[in-house]
Amino acid sequence: MKATRRSVSIRFAGLAAALALPRWAHAADPIKFGSLLDTSGNFDAYGKPMNMATDLAIDEINRSGGLIGRQIKKSAYDTQSNMAMYTKFAQQLARQDKVDVVIGGILSASREAIRPLLNREKILYVYTPLYEGGVCDGNTFLTGTTPAQQAEVLVPYAVKKWGRKAYILAADYNYGQYMAKWFQKFLAESGAADVGLEFFPLDVSDFNSTIAKIQAAKPDFVISALVGGAHLSFYRQWAAAGMKGKIPLVSTTLGVGNEHQVLTAAEGDGILVAYNYSPELQTPANKVFLQAWGKMHGGNTKAINELAVLHYQGIKLWAEGVRKAGSLERAKVIGAMASGISIDGPSGKVSIDGPTHHVTLDVHVMEIRGQQLKVLQSFAQRPPRETQAVCNLVKTPASSTQFEIKL
Known part of the structure; x- marks a missing residue:
C-alpha cells in the first residue's frame, strides 16, 4: 500500500512518542528485579536461603498476575562472599541490566558498598537483614530488625x-x-x-x-x-x-543462617536469641508460608531461616508499594512505601515506618533447644526506636547517611 506523507508523519510521530516514554511505561516489558546475594563462599548459609526466598516471593507475585499488569524478571548475581563483587555487580545491574529495583546484600559492609552507588544511579534499594541501625537514606528501605527491636x-x-x-x-x-x-x-x-x-x-x-x-x-x-x-x-x-x-x-546472630541446626544439641541447647521469626510460630500465615516453601523447594523447609523470611517480607513490602503507587517510577514507589504500607508475613504484621524507611514488627526471645527455636516471650509491634531518634526523612528526604550511636 502506498503511504501518504500524512500517514508516514503520523507513524513517525507515534514511534517518537513511544521512544520518549520511560522504561517503566511499556506495559509489555517485564519488571527488572536486581538481586545481589552471597550464594557461595563463607556467607552462603545466609545467601542460599535468601535466594530461595527471592524465587518464592517472585513466583507468588507473578502467579497472582504480577505487578501493575507486568511480570517480574530476576537478574541475579552471586557476590561470592566478596565485598568487591558487590560493587562490580551493582554497577552491572544499574548500567547494563538497567533494573528497576535492587533487593539484596547480607553483611552491613555489603550494604554500604552498594548503597551510595545505587543512590547515584537513582535505583531504589531494599536491604532486608537485621542490622545495627542508624541508616537514614531517602532512596533505601531497611526491612530487618534493628537493635531497639532485638x-x-x-x-x-x-x-x-x-x-x-x-x-x-x-x-x-x-x-x-x-x-x-x-x-x-x-x-x-x-x-x-x-x-x-x-x-x-x-x-x-x-x-x-x-x-x-x-x-x-x-x-x-x-x-x-x-x-x-x-x-x-x-x-x-x-x-x-x-x-x-x-x-x-x-x-544476636546465631541461628539467622540456621547455625543451630549445624550445632549438636550439646553445643547449642540453652543459647538465647531474639528474632522476628521462628518456624515454630503457630500462625495461619506461617503455616501457609511453610507449605508454599516446601512445594517450591522440594519439601526442604529446614532451609528456612530468619534472613530468608526477612528477605521474603522485604520483597512483599516492595511489591505492595508498587501496587499502591500504580507505577515503577522510583519517586512514586518511595512515596507509596513510606506512606505506611504493611503486609501480613510469616512472622506477623510488618509495617513500614515512613519517617525512617524501617519497619515495625514482632520480636521473640527464643531458646535454642533440640536444634529448634523455642519462643519464650514475645514483644509485639516494636518500632525502630533508635533510628527514629536520629532520622526523619519527612523533614530531610535527601539524607543518605548512617548515624552512629552516642552513648
Whole structure:
C-alpha cells in the first residue's frame, strides 16, 4: 500500500512518542528485579536461603498476575562472599541490566558498598537483614530488625535471668562494632556492664585464647555478635572446653543462617536469641508460608531461616508499594512505601515506618533447644526506636547517611 506523507508523519510521530516514554511505561516489558546475594563462599548459609526466598516471593507475585499488569524478571548475581563483587555487580545491574529495583546484600559492609552507588544511579534499594541501625537514606528501605527491636529485649532478659556482668564478642566490621556499643548501652540501662570486649576478623576460627580470657573474667553471661562460618567454631570450642554449662550465652546472630541446626544439641541447647521469626510460630500465615516453601523447594523447609523470611517480607513490602503507587517510577514507589504500607508475613504484621524507611514488627526471645527455636516471650509491634531518634526523612528526604550511636 502506498503511504501518504500524512500517514508516514503520523507513524513517525507515534514511534517518537513511544521512544520518549520511560522504561517503566511499556506495559509489555517485564519488571527488572536486581538481586545481589552471597550464594557461595563463607556467607552462603545466609545467601542460599535468601535466594530461595527471592524465587518464592517472585513466583507468588507473578502467579497472582504480577505487578501493575507486568511480570517480574530476576537478574541475579552471586557476590561470592566478596565485598568487591558487590560493587562490580551493582554497577552491572544499574548500567547494563538497567533494573528497576535492587533487593539484596547480607553483611552491613555489603550494604554500604552498594548503597551510595545505587543512590547515584537513582535505583531504589531494599536491604532486608537485621542490622545495627542508624541508616537514614531517602532512596533505601531497611526491612530487618534493628537493635531497639532485638538487642533491647534480649540484653535485659539475660541480665534478669543471669546477672549483671557480661563479656561481649563481636565480628570486626561495622555490624559488630556498632552492636558492641548497643550492647554496652542496653547493659547500662539494665544496671549491668561488660567485663570484657573483643572483636574478631571474619576469618578467625580459633577462640581458645578468648575462652581462657572469659574464664578469667568470670562474667555472668556472654553476648555474641559473631558472624559467618568461621565464627561458628566459637560455639563448638566453648562446649568442648566444658563452658556451656558454666557460663550461659546469648546471641544476636546465631541461628539467622540456621547455625543451630549445624550445632549438636550439646553445643547449642540453652543459647538465647531474639528474632522476628521462628518456624515454630503457630500462625495461619506461617503455616501457609511453610507449605508454599516446601512445594517450591522440594519439601526442604529446614532451609528456612530468619534472613530468608526477612528477605521474603522485604520483597512483599516492595511489591505492595508498587501496587499502591500504580507505577515503577522510583519517586512514586518511595512515596507509596513510606506512606505506611504493611503486609501480613510469616512472622506477623510488618509495617513500614515512613519517617525512617524501617519497619515495625514482632520480636521473640527464643531458646535454642533440640536444634529448634523455642519462643519464650514475645514483644509485639516494636518500632525502630533508635533510628527514629536520629532520622526523619519527612523533614530531610535527601539524607543518605548512617548515624552512629552516642552513648
